[in-house]
Amino acid sequence: MNNKVITFGEVMLRLATPEYKRFSQSNSFVATFGGGEVNVSVSLANFGIPTAYVTRLPNNDIGKSCKEKLNEFGIDTSHIVFGGERLGIYYLETGAVARGSKVVYDRENSVFTSLEKGMINWDEVFKDACWFHWTGITPAISPGATRVLEEALEKANEKGITVSCDVNYRSKLWKEGIKAEEVMPRLIAKTNVLIGNEFDAEKVLGIRNKLPVGVEYSKFTFELIAKQLMQKYPRLEKVITTRRGTISANHNSWVGILFNGEKVFESPTYQMTHIVDRVGGGDALMAGLIYGFLNWPNNDQKTICFAVAASFLKHTISGDGNDVCIEEVKQLVKGDLAGKIDW
Template sequence: MKKVLLIGEPLIRITPTNYQELTDGVESRVFFGGSEINVACNLQGFGCETKLLTALPQDSLGDRFLDFLDGKGIDTSSVQRKGERVGVYYMEAGFGCRSSQVYYDRGQSSLEAIQVDHFDMEQLFLEVGLVHFSGITVAIGSAVRAWLVQVLKEAKRRKIPISMDLNWRSKMIGLRDAKKVFSQFATYADYCFGLEPIMANEKDWELFERDTATVHTIRERMQTLKEAYKFQAIFHTIRQTDELGRNLYKAYGLADEFCCSQELKTQVLQRVGSGDAFVAGALYKLLEGTSLKAILDFAVASGTYKCSIEGDHMRQSLRKVESLLEGKNDIIR
């Protein structure tokens, strides 16, 4: 299996302990991550080699983040040491009727300092079989979009498949701008995760009503987007909470056929990064060349397993994730 090249921003999450709100003197925990980095960590656990294109500042914090990436086994040969800072976000974990809150502090992070003329394209794409990026990376700003386009064009020239997780963050980019910009980048993608915010046609400025959608309307939306952007496959997740507070997780996929995964349920320790775990599971099985049903089932199992693990990512073996599909959650003696 060839390497996956991931393009994205290193990010530090700071979360108060015990579901507290962020205020003076509150005890907090720090987690290293970022969407594409989370995907890379998950893939490494499955045995798939990864490479990261990003930037870190030339300071002690940048050194520690680089050590973290190296410790996960991620190829960091394309990590540039540029810029002034690592992006940060603060998350207050919700409890009961109180929703989680996120506050971003990621302006002018090192990713914006990357220069395309410093790339060694031969080295960057060496042994790479797939490129993955997210809408979060696209939303960072025009400086990032300028060099990202060049990398994606080079991947296309080399006939390397490209995957995009739409991953819209409304606090980073408004809906109308996201519709325009994400749609431009979706034209480079062979595989798409999500149904929004990209345009099915020139009048498609509203969000798809996923909360009230039926299987029929979901399939219709997926088919329209697949044809409009010539995706090889498109994926959509459904996550709900039952009366006992358990997370219900399933997904739909459309390639040559339309398919639904099995549904898995679990109590949630931490939901952060479960979408990235789903993407990692799907990418692994795509590279393996398995059926659409097998791709969806494993991806859902991966996303579900992450809900049981604290932090922004996980590094679990194939065997552990596959055990969820076999219903094996007893004590292993």
């Protein structure tokens, strides 16, 4: 039975300052592993969905430790390839109130950047797969990573596997001379489910925003852009976005919108009044979407509500991964926001 979800991308060592300290104040860092695609696998494994993560890790104790940690979540790591010596790193300073968070990347010349076609046996990877997930971070990392991703997308399309992407545009990652707007369109053309917003559509995906000057993003503007995306990229079946209202670094509003080619579906708007860690919120949303599409294929309203609730809960969890179970998400969907002690 083909029921496994495959994710592909770079995993990094995350070094975060504790207790909202600034880089200049901290004498220590909290070390965990994270990355957009592996975060999706962590969530899906917690939801009971068979999932495999594909990446390249250094052939040293750090790489082996990362693999062991992923195995603890129940993620299939049998397709991870080893080579080289350096795992990418990112440093996180968590903001508070009016001070925003900061991220510093240290991922130049990581083992993932030197990936090349032929290193991964995609026929073997996709043997039991029904879904393949990637993000726009991977093609920003290196031309080699882009070629391997294209190799995977072609094989997934050939096998009829559903493909999802979170555009996840990060201007700091795209190297000079490699433009997202030149690379991403040909990759999105092989994709079925997309997370992105009006900015992503115009900046990266070649959609010219014809909205009147001064018009704020809304459910209406998203539907207009989503329709244009589906016309330009015929494989697209679902387009999803989120709206984050920022009151402060610790207090955001959060809502999700889904367009299926015919109708727009919107989740309730949540007020996240005490954010613990917002990193990985979009990945938790993607995992919730995949879970919903697999379990409720004819109920997009239920899916977007579940996905946004899962993402809401991620904002209460420290670290990249969304370490919550299905029951917790479903309880939140029912409207239980009290956070009572589970006696």
